[in-house]
Amino acid sequence: MIQSVLDLQHVTKRFGATAAVDNATFEVARGEIVALLGPSGCGKTTTLRMIAGFEQPDEGRIFISGTDVARKAPYERNVGLVFQDYALFPHMSVAQNIAFGMKNRGVPRKEIGARIATVLEQVRLPGIEARRPAELSGGQQQRVALARALVTRPDIMLLDEPLSNLDAKLRLQLRHEIRAILSTFHCTSIIVTHDQEEAMGLADRIVLMNKGRIEQIDTPVGLYQRPQTLFAADFIGHANWIPGRLARRAADAGVVETKVGGIAVAPGAMADGPVTLCIRPERLALMAQDAPADTRLAAVVERLDPVGADLRIWSRLRDGTLVQSLEKNVGRDLPAPGADVTLGFRIADCIVLPAEGTAP
């Protein structure tokens, strides 16, 4: 069995009448990087603050390395924190900032200097001990904040929107850097973010949250390819939606009756009744009228949007639904707006989701 460093069990936190976090349960294994992802107000920051000890859960238990810490103060937990604004102490030098945690956690004085030098080496900022935080760039402050939290060797690292204060280019570069640094330390980490790309790029697993509840826990690829709710499918990437009514024909074969005809699906565990079909744009292909495909839909091209290496083609189905498909922009002939086309997809590429308002 994998030993879990962090274990949240049925954690609930209410502010007044509303539950900011509602019955959240998940585990994080040693060395794993997990992202708490969701829109603002979904409860991810409150979850992080409960793990750090700044908020206490109303219900449930939080185990860090096997100890229930739900009622313990932040300084009684061995948790490293990187704040969104880095929170480097402005009245201290870089060295004093990094020494702060070691002093307060009782690291012997003669060890501190050497450990500062080592950790600055590890975050690739050697020799900046004497500088003040105000003299550092945003990216450097970020790495000093990481060093300050990592140097005390915490059981778990918490990173709150680590890249949101940086510009887009630096963000991409630092994303890899953070990943590299965290894996150097083999540090179990939780990253709070609202940015799906950041979560996909940094995390081994993603805990997707919405309105205080956990929607789905999965790997980045799994979350994209096998969303279990409309919210999950909608929040991650783009999607086309076709509502309909599922009628099962066999154990794993069924037909969804929609306004554009019957669509063959593999319903999985879904019960008969109203469902929503989700097809990713890159799985919806323009095809010749006689090419083989599990499902074909007639459509009229409405608009072509170039998006870098790809072309996003917007077409209207017979019933007026606007769908998008993604084609590689490789110089092939493409239909002009107004042209009749056939869109096709495979059964495996059609995700069957519970219709809006019904429980999964």
Added chain:
Amino acid sequence: MKRLADAVFETVYWSLVTLFIAFSVIPVVVAVVLSFDARSYVGPFPPTQFSLRWYDRFLADSYYHDGLVTSLLLATGATAIATVIGALAAIGLHHARFKGKGLIQAALLSPLVIPNVVLGFGVLVFASRLGILDGMTRLLMGHVLITFPYVMRTTAASLVGIRASYHEAALSLGAGPWGALWQVTLPLARTGIIAGAVFGFVTSFDDVGVSLFLTDAFTFTLPVAILAQMRANLDLTIAALSVMFIVATVLIIVLLDRLAGLDAITGRGVYGR
């Protein structure tokens, strides 16, 4: 049309500025000049001859001397106590989340708006009820009361500028509440606390209203001594005294600038630079 309006506005603006500067500078100039007046009576301005006789008189007068010593001791003591109480009150209230917080805050700051005469009388009655008849103790009580709201005010203002994440970062790095206060919050609020202490010191040193009620026959502050002297026999010793006040104030400002940086004390903190 626009130009005319601009010209009118500019004239009015500069007239007001000039008037204001004149209004605040002329009394000082008059006091400085008169302090060197050689005449033995308060005569018409400007003086005809100059001398240092009023400075001699001031330095020789043990009444003023006693007042000065009392005032300095009192201002130092009151400021020291007020700084500790005021800073702690501000920090406590900053972190507090409870109903009636605003009420407590208003009550603690009320000495700023309550007339000093009322405060002085109040402390006098309160002290006598407690059986405190000693002038110095009574003065200290009164002066702590009028100085600590300044410290509280300026400390609170500088705390608002300190991001909450600094405190939380200190806690997550293993510092307890007191450790975080001592190592992070207080150093960051330092400028506000110093500014409050300076304001407090000046307020205490300058006060007449409260002190008037609380002095006894042997303990009186310099402003009270001046007031008493003015009633008894108005002479230009007071002008000489004013000049020495001005010099002392300038010295304090220069010293503070050297020690802490005046910018830092008058507003811009160490953070967010």
